[in-house]
Amino acid sequence: MSMVKNTPRSHSTWSIQDPLKFKIGMGQATSGSSSKMTSTGIKKVVKLQKINYTVVSDTTTGLDLYQQKKLDLTPLANQQVKNYKTDKAFREYPYSYVSFLKYNQKDANAQRRAAFNNKHIRLALSLSIDRQALTKKVLGDGSQTPTGFVATDLARDPKTGEDFAKEQVVKNTVNYNPNWQNSTGQRD
Numbered sequence: 162m163s164m165v166k167n168t169p170r171s172h173s174t175w176s177i178q179d180p181l182k183f184k185i186g187m188g189q190a191t192s193g194s195s196s197k198m199t200s201t202g203i204k205k206v207v208k209l210q211k212i213n214y215t216v217v218s219d220t221t222t223g224l225d226l227y228q229q230k231k232l233d234l235t236p237l238a239n240q241q242v243k244n245y246k247t248d249k250a251f252r253e254y255p256y257s258y259v260s261f262l263k264y265n266q267k268d269a270n271a272q273r274r275a276a277f278n279n280k281h282i283r284l285a286l287s288l289s290i291d292r293q294a295l296t297k298k299v300l301g302d303g304s305q306t307p308t309g310f311v312a313t314d315l316a317r318d319p320k321t322g323e324d325f326a327k328e329q330v331v332k333n334t335v336n337y338n339p340n341w342q343n344s345t346g347q348r349d
Contacts (some may be wrong), residue, residue, distance in 0.1 A: 211233040239302040253303050284334065291337040308335060 215232060217223040223235030234252075245251045264277040264286075265310050276282050288306075296306045313326040318347060 239300050242302040255314055257315040259307055259310055259312050287334055288336065288338040292335065293337065
């Protein structure tokens with residue numbers, strides 16, 4: 162899907178162009194609709210004529226609108242997932258999203274700056290994070306434990322068919338290992 166942005170002005174729009182064209186007003190817009198593209202070769206296979214959508218700023222508002230039957234579906238936050246997991250309307254849809262922490266390697270404090278610029282300290286910190294426990298117990302929203310920057314099932318290698326998430330793994334960098342030792346055999 163390609164995105165184009167018109168020249169900025171008070172009522173400019175974004176268009177997502179592939180068989181449906183979405184116009185989203187900039188600024189305070191919270192809803193809109195799409196229309197079927199007339200100039201695309203795909204128009205013969207697209208059966209939808211129009212999609213109405215609502216832009217929701219947070220999951221609580223989304224859930225309220227869903228319960229009022231103003232939305233057909235909405236994403237849920239982790240506590241909402243725990244509350245609705247057994248609901249017959251609950252569904253899990255795969256999507257690609259990865260969060261990460263970035264070390265402040267430009268900290269004004271020289272001691273912290275030196276620590277965060279030391280690759281062994283960064284590796285020790287990475288290995289001290291139990292990502293499986295964090296994903297299951299803290300997030301608790303059905304997320305999968307990340308193996309790096311590429312989300313699982315985002316894309317596959319066209320030559321091998323292997324998931325890019327598996328191909329991009331850097332061995333011994335994100336697996337929880339509280340007993341890690343550096344190259345000298347000393348625990349850091």
